[in-house]
Amino acid sequence: MERYFKRKTQLEILEPSPKSPKNNESSSKQTCVDSMKINSETLQYDPGLRRPILSYHPNVQDQVRRADLQNKPCQPKNHTFPYTNFGTKPRRFNPAWFTQFPNWLEYSTSHDAAYCLCCYLFKPDIGDQSGGDTFVGVGFKNWKCKKKLEIHVGGPNSSHNNAWRNCEALLNQKQHIETVISKQTDQDRIDYRTRLGASVGVSRMLLQQGLPFRGHDESENSLNQGNFLEILRWLRHYNEGIKAVTLENAPENLKLTSPDIQKDISSAISYEIISAITSDINDSLFSILVDESRDKSSNEQMAIVLRFVDKGHVIERFVGIEHVADTKASSLKFAIDDFFSRHGLSISKLRGQGYDGASNMQDLKGISDLAQKMVGTKKDHTYPLVYLLLTLALILPVATASVERVFSAMNIVKNTLRNRMSDLLMNDCLVAYIENDIFNSIEDEAIMQRFQNMKTRRG
Structure with missing residues (x-):
């Protein structure tokens, strides 16, 4: 033929x-x-x-x-x-x-x-x-x-x-053809959730430690199949319920261990973390801190950190890495506009932009203490304009180590041995690795629900 x-x-x-x-x-x-x-x-x-x-x-x-x-x-x-x-x-x-x-x-x-x-x-x-x-x-x-x-x-x-x-x-996953054809029983659904929960748990541990998922040789005869599979095998030894439904005991087309599944779980985790950050900002004023550097593949990467005030406390949150073709102002502006559009951030609430450089921070702690004191004594409601003035002073861009720490983390997540990592996967890994405290507050159920809604699943 x-x-x-x-x-x-x-x-x-x-x-x-x-x-x-x-x-x-x-x-x-x-x-x-x-x-x-x-x-x-x-x-x-x-x-x-x-x-x-x-x-x-x-x-x-x-x-x-x-x-x-x-x-x-x-x-x-x-x-x-x-x-x-x-x-x-x-x-x-x-x-x-x-x-x-x-x-x-x-x-x-x-x-x-x-x-x-x-x-x-x-x-x-x-x-x-x-x-x-x-x-x-x-x-x-x-x-x-x-x-x-x-x-x-x-x-x-x-x-x-x-x-x-x-x-x-x-x-509605229940109405999809793939779900109807598979005719899953209640036990099959329980097994699927157990299998997915195990994959999410292993991914959570690897992302928090900034470790790679895959190995050089993931075949059945390999002595080291990579961190994801090896940790999953270790977990099976201490949990009979997980052992009964994973790897060789799982359906061939529903093991939930493939590279695409690992990337989807990482993407779901990153999405939930950024959603939590934007929810914390809500309608507050904020500023943006931006810096650029090259990764191990010599690609220009722009780190974005949002700075805002919550109850008198100055908070800086890393929200993503954006690949830029060059470091021209037009390229950076396009990347920032695209990021704001994707995450529903309003440019009208932006009150400052910092692009590296130096600034004086010696009086910042005193202003922050005053703002916290006003919130503690509820004076922020009595004198709203004074509190707004303090908030504006606190969110103004200053020279901080937040953006530089992003590039230090980038060299850990994307190192010489992992220099082929895609920009999207690197962004997901960095968000989870850097914003560890928010990551810990996100339940596995929210991650699993987000993962399920990303595309049609058999489970």
Whole structure:
């Protein structure tokens, strides 16, 4: 048969079929995007900058949908919304609409327009019906007519509500074909959770210590299969319940020990840690500390640390490493904007930026003590403007060792023997390794739930 048919490469399988000249021009770019791992880190958070869902290859469309749903709607509540003149009256987007439509309404800061998340993900291409392309492509900008948002929702069988039901079904693992076909019993589900819990526990220990997961030779006859498998085998010796459902006692296609599973668990842990950090910041003012350095592969990496005040205490949290092509101001700004967009941080709450350098810190401790004293005596409510002034003084960028410690940790996590580690995996490992105190506060159940929702699982 090889004489008459040519086998397609993986690149040809992932490339979408051309539907228009525009698709043909960008086919190489689309192929690169479609072929890489789809997750919340590789997709645009701003709805005005997203690619149309139908432009992705059908094999990865559900992965894109699931990642966007896990990110939740883009709702920058603290953004300074610009005014637009409608006749003689200036009007703008009302952030109170986020409360009324919390599950689907999105706002694009780049296009000053509103969008519908569920319609973007599942609305069929039926021309101008149900508002046409307004809430999916061009965006809704008629701020004087809020009623059109309610018209967009429509009745029980509207396109919007059908799309919303499809979103709920996608996140319901029990309705997926793979789950239905496997026909798991209750005991199978218990075994799966035990197996997943063991993999999460081993990953937790390795990430906290900054140790590599894989080994040079992971075959059955290897004397050293790598840290992940060796620790899992050691754990089996002391827990009969784990021993009964892991490795050779697990189904061949559900061992939960593959490199992809290890990366997904690391990604889930990193996501939960950053979510906890952004939740701590909430609506508070903050500043950003940035520095760049080269890793062991000679790639330029930019470390991002957020500095904010919580109950009078100055807190600095490492939130990620971003790969930059160079150290030009435009490249750093693009990376920072992209990071803020992905994690739903508002640029309007940013009160300072530090890019290395020196500063005087001798009076900082006294200001911090005063702020803590005000919180302890509840004077921050009596004199809110004084407390706000102290907060602004505390979050101003200063020369600290937080960013430099990130690069020291980077040399531990990505060393000479692990110089082929991807940027995404290195970021996940660094977040877990550096923010150890937050990592310890995250329950395994939250990590497992996040892991399950990342893609369709058999368990």
